Amino acid sequence: QKEVExxxxxxxxxxxxxxxxxxxxxxxxxxxxxxxxxxxxxxxxLIMSIYSNGDKEDGRFTxxxxxxxxxxxxxxxxxxxxxxATYLCAVKNYGGSQGNLIFGKGTKLSVKP
Amino acid sequence: GAVVSQHPSWVICKSGTxxxxxxxxxxxxxxTMFWYRQFPKQSLMLMATSxxxxxxTYEQGVEKDKFLINHAxxxxxxxxxxxxxxxxxxFYICSARGRGGLDTQYFGPGTRLTVL
Numbered sequence: 001q002k003e004v005e006x007x008x009x010x011x012x013x014x015x016x017x018x019x020x021x022x023x024x025x026x027x028x029x030x031x032x033x034x035x036x037x038x039x040x041x042x043x044x045x046l047i048m049s050i051y052s053n054g055d056k057e058d059g060r061f062t063x064x065x066x067x068x069x070x071x072x073x074x075x076x077x078x079x080x081x082x083x084x085a086t087y088l089c090a091v092k093n094y095g096g097s098q099g100n101l102i103f104g105k106g107t108k109l110s111v112k113p
Numbered sequence: 114g115a116v117v118s119q120h121p122s123w124v125i126c127k128s129g130t131x132x133x134x135x136x137x138x139x140x141x142x143x144x145t146m147f148w149y150r151q152f153p154k155q156s157l158m159l160m161a162t163s164x165x166x167x168x169x170t171y172e173q174g175v176e177k178d179k180f181l182i183n184h185a186x187x188x189x190x191x192x193x194x195x196x197x198x199x200x201x202x203x204f205y206i207c208s209a210r211g212r213g214g215l216d217t218q219y220f221g222p223g224t225r226l227t228v229l
Contacts, residue, residue, distance in 0.1 A: 032216040043206045043223040044157070049216070088157070092216050099210075100147060101218055105156040 002027045004091050006104035014112050019076040021107050023089030026070070032092035033065060034101065035074045039085045047074070047087075079111045116140050117209050119221035126197055127229055133193045134224045136207030142187035143209035147218060148180075151204045163190050197228040 003026045013019045021035075032051055036044035050056045050063040050072065062075040072091075076083055086108045090101040116139040126132050136146055145164050149157045161177075163169040163184035171177045181193040190209075194201055204225050208218040 034217065036220075041204075043204075043220040046217060046219065099145070099216065100159055100162055103157050 002091075002093060002102055004089055004102050004104040006087075006089050006107045008105055009108040010110050011107055012110045012112060013079050015079060015081060017079050017111075019079045019083065019109055019111070021074040021076070021087050021089075021109065023072045023074075023104055024070055025072070025089075025091045025102075027091065027093070028067075028070060029094060030067075030070075030091045031094065033063070033072045034090040034092075035061075035063060035072075036088040036090060036103075037083075037085045038088055038106065044088055076109075079109075081111045081113050084109055084111045115211075115217075115219040117143075117207065117219050117221040119207055119224050121224060122222060123225040123227075125227045125229065128198050129196055131193055131195045132197055132226060133191055134205055134207075134226075136190045136192070136209070136221050138188045138209040138211075138219075141209075141211045143190070143211060144187065145210045146184055146190040147208045147210075148182060148190075148192050149206045149208065151206060151223075157206065160192075194226065197226070199228045202226055202228045 005024045034049045035047045038044045048063045050065045056063045060077045064073045086106040088106045089104040093102050118137045120135045148160045160175045161169045161171045165187050169182035184190040206223040208220045
């Protein structure tokens, strides 16, 4: 069974620090990876997608992908209290239900002022 | 761009009644829509996938006769929870994916269903 694993946390970082969120996946053939942020009681919102090995930066967010290690991470620089949320890693399931996403259980991030 | 809406945002109903939830892609054509359910403090669970004009594909363990999905157009999909019971109370979220093989799914704001 294809799986996406995340540390559930909570991960607590002080305001202004770098938050590092990690994710591993089981399907070596996966090609598309996503990070979503979900505030309590709200639906997920897309932060970034990444398809190629290496780093992809967007503002304070950097996604890192290493397909050989089946590992994808999200770095949040200059963390703010408003970044406190659950971060979901998702991997496209090419063999599954019309390319649905397989989600990890999420890592809860808490940024302390 | 890529806005998905859901209606209603919350609903309370009596046990045994049916509830319809609408999911609309507002600024793009959604060839595929996904329906998820999320219980408190748990991850998203994919219920079914629907393509415009065809029958939905349900995940294992999801009763297709209980959760009716219709994807009548490229901008609208509906989920009807039939004969709802308290255990169906949950947060229902749709997502939509556009044309051209793009992988990104955009989520609606969700519908919180409470069955009394």
